[in-house]
Amino acid sequence: MASDxxxxxxxxxxxxxxxxxxxxxxxxxxxxxxxxATGKPLGPDDLAPLFPMALIQQEMSMEPWVEIPDPVRDIxxxxxxxxxxxxxxxxxxxxxxxxxxxxxxxxxxPGSHKPNTAVAQAYYNKQEGVTxxxxxxxxxxxxxxxxxxxxxxxxxxxxxxxxxxxxxxxxRRVLIQTWGAEVYPSPTDRTNAGRTILAQDPxxxxxxxxxxxxxxxDAATHDDTKYSLGSVLNHVxxxxxxxxxxxxxQLKLAGEDGPDVIVGCVGGGSNFAGLCFPFVKDKLDGKxxxxxxxxxxxxxxxxxGEYRYDFGxxxxxxxxxxxYTLGHTFIPEPIHAGGLRYHGDAPQLCLLxxxxxIEARAVxxxxxxxxxxxxxxxxxxxxxxxxxxxxxxAIDEALKCKETGEEKCILIGYxxxxxxxxxAYDRYLAGELRDYEYPKEKIEEALKDLPVIEEG
Amino acid sequence: MASDxxxxxxxxxxxxxxxxxxxxxxxxxxxxxxxxATGKPLGPDDLAPLFPMALIQQEMSMEPWVEIPDPVRDIxxxxxxxxxxxxxxxxxxxxxxxxxxxxxxxxxxPGSHKPNTAVAQAYYNKQEGVTxxxxxxxxxxxxxxxxxxxxxxxxxxxxxxxxxxxxxxxxRRVLIQTWGAEVYPSPTDRTNAGRTILAQDPxxxxxxxxxxxxxxxDAATHDDTKYSLGSVLNHVxxxxxxxxxxxxxQLKLAGEDGPDVIVGCVGGGSNFAGLCFPFVKDKLDGKxxxxxxxxxxxxxxxxxGEYRYDFGxxxxxxxxxxxYTLGHTFIPEPIHAGGLRYHGDAPQLCLLxxxxxIEARAVxxxxxxxxxxxxxxxxxxxxxxxxxxxxxxAIDEALKCKETGEEKCILIGYxxxxxxxxxAYDRYLAGELRDYEYPKEKIEEALKDLPVIEEG
Numbered sequence: 030m031a032s033d034x035x036x037x038x039x040x041x042x043x044x045x046x047x048x049x050x051x052x053x054x055x056x057x058x059x060x061x062x063x064x065x066a067t068g069k070p071l072g073p074d075d076l077a078p079l080f081p082m083a084l085i086q087q088e089m090s091m092e093p094w095v096e097i098p099d100p101v102r103d104i105x106x107x108x109x110x111x112x113x114x115x116x117x118x119x120x121x122x123x124x125x126x127x128x129x130x131x132x133x134x135x136x137x138x139p140g141s142h143k144p145n146t147a148v149a150q151a152y153y154n155k156q157e158g159v160t161x162x163x164x165x166x167x168x169x170x171x172x173x174x175x176x177x178x179x180x181x182x183x184x185x186x187x188x189x190x191x192x193x194x195x196x197x198x199x200x201r202r203v204l205i206q207t208w209g210a211e212v213y214p215s216p217t218d219r220t221n222a223g224r225t226i227l228a229q230d231p232x233x234x235x236x237x238x239x240x241x242x243x244x245x246x247d248a249a250t251h252d253d254t255k256y257s258l259g260s261v262l263n264h265v266x267x268x269x270x271x272x273x274x275x276x277x278x279q280l281k282l283a284g285e286d287g288p289d290v291i292v293g294c295v296g297g298g299s300n301f302a303g304l305c306f307p308f309v310k311d312k313l314d315g316k317x318x319x320x321x322x323x324x325x326x327x328x329x330x331x332x333x334g335e336y337r338y339d340f341g342x343x344x345x346x347x348x349x350x351x352x353y354t355l356g357h358t359f360i361p362e363p364i365h366a367g368g369l370r371y372h373g374d375a376p377q378l379c380l381l382x383x384x385x386x387i388e389a390r391a392v393x394x395x396x397x398x399x400x401x402x403x404x405x406x407x408x409x410x411x412x413x414x415x416x417x418x419x420x421x422x423a424i425d426e427a428l429k430c431k432e433t434g435e436e437k438c439i440l441i442g443y444x445x446x447x448x449x450x451x452x453a454y455d456r457y458l459a460g461e462l463r464d465y466e467y468p469k470e471k472i473e474e475a476l477k478d479l480p481v482i483e484e485g
Numbered sequence: 486m487a488s489d490x491x492x493x494x495x496x497x498x499x500x501x502x503x504x505x506x507x508x509x510x511x512x513x514x515x516x517x518x519x520x521x522a523t524g525k526p527l528g529p530d531d532l533a534p535l536f537p538m539a540l541i542q543q544e545m546s547m548e549p550w551v552e553i554p555d556p557v558r559d560i561x562x563x564x565x566x567x568x569x570x571x572x573x574x575x576x577x578x579x580x581x582x583x584x585x586x587x588x589x590x591x592x593x594x595p596g597s598h599k600p601n602t603a604v605a606q607a608y609y610n611k612q613e614g615v616t617x618x619x620x621x622x623x624x625x626x627x628x629x630x631x632x633x634x635x636x637x638x639x640x641x642x643x644x645x646x647x648x649x650x651x652x653x654x655x656x657r658r659v660l661i662q663t664w665g666a667e668v669y670p671s672p673t674d675r676t677n678a679g680r681t682i683l684a685q686d687p688x689x690x691x692x693x694x695x696x697x698x699x700x701x702x703d704a705a706t707h708d709d710t711k712y713s714l715g716s717v718l719n720h721v722x723x724x725x726x727x728x729x730x731x732x733x734x735q736l737k738l739a740g741e742d743g744p745d746v747i748v749g750c751v752g753g754g755s756n757f758a759g760l761c762f763p764f765v766k767d768k769l770d771g772k773x774x775x776x777x778x779x780x781x782x783x784x785x786x787x788x789x790g791e792y793r794y795d796f797g798x799x800x801x802x803x804x805x806x807x808x809y810t811l812g813h814t815f816i817p818e819p820i821h822a823g824g825l826r827y828h829g830d831a832p833q834l835c836l837l838x839x840x841x842x843i844e845a846r847a848v849x850x851x852x853x854x855x856x857x858x859x860x861x862x863x864x865x866x867x868x869x870x871x872x873x874x875x876x877x878x879a880i881d882e883a884l885k886c887k888e889t890g891e892e893k894c895i896l897i898g899y900x901x902x903x904x905x906x907x908x909a910y911d912r913y914l915a916g917e918l919r920d921y922e923y924p925k926e927k928i929e930e931a932l933k934d935l936p937v938i939e940e941g
Binding site (some may be wrong): 034036038040041106107108118136137138140177180181199200203204206207208209402405406408409410411448451452454455458 | 490491492494496497562563564570574592593594596633636637655656659660662663664665858861862864865866867902904905907908910911914
């Protein structure tokens with residue numbers, strides 16, 4: 030019997046004490062990351078200059094459960110357990126017999142799921158005597174989350190922010206500074222990578238690839254400094270599983286047997302994986318769950334990419350990861366869901382897509398804003414453009430239920446709020462946004478540059 | 486025994502079913518509003534062109550409790566009961582023996598306490614067959630809340646937004662539009678009031694006074710349209726008492742006997758009244774509670790104003806209210822806490838200040854941002870510049886406890902988030918903000934224009 034409450038809340042005492050590690054449950058072994066110079070599988074020592082040992086161990090761990098340290102849980106309490114909402118009014122607006130729930134990460138201080146891992150990463154770095162973390166950020170979602178995480182554990186934080194975003198989207202830059210981190214418009218003259226670019230083009234607008242190079246160089250050349258990544262890697266996805274573990278308890282509280290459908294948006298894959306991995310386990314155990322990853326038509330990694338080894342970044346600095354990829358040189362059109370403009374995806378997630386345990390779906394930008402506004406009018410809250418992709422997918426599923434009469438339980442991953450994205454809403458409402466076709470030729474071109482790696 | 490939880494949450498079933506009306510408990514009779522043309526006390530009929538009868542009755546009601554209609558409570562469930570937080574980390578950062586709690590209205594869809602009354606007002610208008618509500622807004626806090634309220638009850642909403650804010654602070658304007666309301670930069674050519682101003686000055690930047698005139702004229706000249714106000718009036722304060730009623734239950738849950746100190750910020754007075762009125766009752770019954778209203782030094786209505794009849798607006802269109810006032814022609818310096826730049830204050834609140842049941846205190850702008858950043862670093866969440874005034878006051882109280890060793894329970898009214906105010910944080914961090922001295926001469930000048938009303 031489903032509950033009639035709007036908000037399904039857990040007490041702090043009910044917050045999960047462990048993260049769920051999907052590695053031992055994966056239906057096939059995960060292809061190892063490959064060293065970009067040697068072409069050989071990476072060992073822990075290769076990663077040691079960049080990451081603290083605890084995170085390297087989590088990256089490779091085969092333990093199914095990982096204890097969440099008390100100091101991390103103490104910080105999580107500032108907003109966790111996060112609320113789950115029953116979208117009564119959206120159901121009514123759609124006229125669907127489906128029951129729609131959304132698990133909201135929008136109430137964290139930075140307004141998204143990102144601090145779930147930022148806080149954990151800052152903690153482990155602090156534990157190992159690191160005094161500063163360097164990272165890159167595009168529009169600032171990750172940079173602001175890491176600034177928050179470093180602040181609470183008294184670590185310095187240096188954020189290389191893509192210059193064009195630094196100048197045009199100042200609000201998350203201010204968030205970063207409010208939490209006490211230093212943030213530089215990249216390319217900077219602080220690194221060789223940055224100076225080289227500036228020598229060629231003093232007015233370079235920057236790119237995520239350049240910013241990664243700067244942050245990695247900063248970490249690699251300073252003993253007290255490590256590097257941090259906000260998505261893609263196994264340990265990042267691990268930290269995000271608290272979202273799905275809570276959601277599971279909340280659905281029980283709401284009187285649900287479990288979700289029939291889970292819908293989330295995918296950029297690097299961490300928010301989606303965090304929500305669905307604990308349910309993937311149930312699916313592997315025989316439960317009938319449709320798990321749907323929604324991505325932009327203009328950056329259709331999972332739906333149109335090739336499943337093979339590629340670099341994580343444009344600059345070919347990162348290890349090679351086996352994943353669905355559009356090619357590391359692929360540059361997507363400037364859609365507003367900046368967090369979904371990534372050429373690859375998390376290897377764990379890609380493996381599950383390749384095994385057909387997760388279904389991928391691509392949607393157009395205008396349809397996501399239409400869904401976001403329908404949601405905002407029904408439920409009040411304003412989703413981020415990334416989150417709007419999940420909502421588009423969920424509304425489509427709910428409308429299918431309207432046709433078939435099926436009373437499905439649909440769970441949405443509501444990854445963040447849109448308060449810093451109102452300029453995108455403005456452009457949508459003014460009719461200034463457009464859709465972009467599946468960029469077939471650009472992808473074919475980019476895939477030509479892929480390295481060939483012998484597997485196994 | 487105080488609890489160690491960070492968040493103190495009520496279930497939806499524990500949401501108050503009634504608002505608390507302070508009118509019958511006031512220690513002296515409230516001076517009646519006076520008709521601006523006749524100089525006589527206003528009757529219900531005078532207000533009928535502007536407000537639905539249910540709200541006019543609430544304005545004058547002497548019933549101590551007013552039922553919250555079920556459809557209003559259903560909408561409240563989208564974010565209510567709102568969370569109360571124990572500010573453990575702020576206490577530690579300050580080294581205070583005080584226990585600090587903050588009751589947060591930041592998680593409502595518009596991000597403040599405003600929808601508590603916007604939703605109720607929209608409901609009563611809908612009940613009486615009104616099809617459209619007109620209102621004014623400065624930076625957009627109230628306009629966005631009313632747009633949200635009208636949207637959920639399928640009412641049209643017309644917002645006259647001060648032109649300079651419309652152009653310079655577009656984000657809340659976009660919120661208004663996202664929830665489906667129409668918003669015009671005021672002065673407009675839609676009203677006589679607007680056209681008159683535009684004839685004199687086609688480039689007029691607008692003012693709240695002009696926008697009020699436009700909204701009132703719009704409502705008065707259209708049968709299907711009423712007007713709505715977001716603060717000051719008794720019925721608005723009534724609707725906000727749900728905040729204090731919830732806070733009372735939450736403090737009990739946290740194991741507190743009640744607050745020793747309540748601190749909130751005051752602009753028109755509705756968020757502060759909503760939090761403290763249910764506790765004023767306890768104080769009248771003998772409890773020892775310090776209730777502190779914090780206002781800006783540059784707009785020191787309660788601390789430096791005169792307690793007498795004045796107009797609610799610059800244009801002298803509104804009824805005369807007995808309140809602390811700096812004079813309706815007083816224009817405060819451009820501090821960032823736009824919601825606190827009001828020359829008067831709610832009559833119910835002013836009466837309690839005049840009776841010394843509430844203490845008023847004025848603070849400087851830089852000190853409020855310093856407090857806001859200290860709060861954001863400790864608790865994560867970013868307060869609105871208005872809310873930062875409450876935090877400044879609470880930190881000062883907590884530091885006094887550090888000196889005296891008193892283990893007081895301090896309750897903060899956290900009226901809203903600062904996500905749409907990051908430009909103000911940017912200016913503060915860049916050292917571009919300044920303080921403004923108490924504007925003695927400007928106030929003396931403005932007070933010369935006050936009408937003389939015979940009382941009783």
